[in-house]
Amino acid sequence: MTLDDNLFENLRLELRRGSLILAVLTQLRTEQYGYTLRKSLAEHGMAIEEGTLYPLLRRLETQGLLVSEWREEERRNKRFYRLSTDGKAILKQLLAEWKSIDASLNGILRG
């Protein structure tokens, strides 16, 4: 990987970091467990590494944005996550912010 590639990759990851939280919160409007969540994010073009997703889910849960519970499904114990009431309110605010950033950037790009 050249210096330019490395630089691009770092900037790309930085750009995606905030969007990933938005994508995870949006996706968890419907209850899911980690593995299916990761698959659905990948299907929507927002692939996330296993080692990144689970700590992120724990952090969002600690912050009170998600709630989770262990349930048995297909004879295996799985931890299901969904948005909490606070999470729903924050998601609404974040989506409004994201749209505002998107509109501003488009305005800048149009000159």
Next chain:
Amino acid sequence: MELVDRYLQAVRSWLPKARREDILTELSEDIRSQIEDKEAELGRKLNEAEVEAILRRWGNPILVAERYQPHRQLIGPGLFPEYWRVLRIVLGITILVLAIVIVATLAIGKPLPKAYLTFPVILFAQFGWLTFVYAVRDRFYRPENWNPRSLPRITMQAEKKWGPQSVYGLAIAAFPSLWWLAGMRFPYLIFGPFFKFAPVWQAFYVPILLLTLAEIARQSIGLTRPQWTRFQSAARLVINGTGLVVCYFLLRAGDLVETTDAAKHWGGMTTETWWIVGICITASLYLGLILAVITSAVIVLKELWRLVRSGYRRSAVRHVN
């Protein structure tokens, strides 16, 4: 599945204790789901290499576990720049002093004592203590507690020129040189009663005296005739160039100090102790000489560069006319 169990065991030991089993069950569930999906896709059991590829994608067990820990750092970004600067200065000075002591010891033909082998330990100890002090400071450091009014006053860069800017400054600058010259004739002014300059200094007394007087004259002319810039450049070049030659011979001289008769007759210290004190004094003198060499070399190079540049400019102006 042995590889998966080994992987989970490796992650387990680095996870926070309170949530260890909970996190591990979830990770295990994901890895096994991935393996099952892949097996369903291929219609057969995965071999060891394929399981290994899945685990590799998960990443290093320590890194995977670390992401579950709260953000931890020994020294935060608010103190790290200061820590790094102090560390470099402290280690730099220690290495320089130790190098000079070793050079001085070898120069006077003495074998290096075994105690010198502990030098790396000194460096590690300095590194350890400094890191410890800053790590403790970091626990109590609040970067948000700052006030624009408590920032240092602006330093006037334009006023920061080498050399004194006033008669008072000239006197201040001349005093150490005169004291040094007096000390060469009357060593107790510098070393006290038990040490004196080695004979090699006597050979350089007149050149050093002339250089000191020349430098004082140059600075005096700079005060009264500041417009004589070319003279100042030439004088700086000659004085510092000559100074470099003197330093060269002094650095090659070996013994720079020796004990006086008073030290030999005074029974308060052993010969070995006098020798160690002598080494320390010699090391300080070598350090001073090396600093003088560096300073003079920088000035000589700067003046040479200025000469070359002004010569080039003059020829360019002639060419245009």
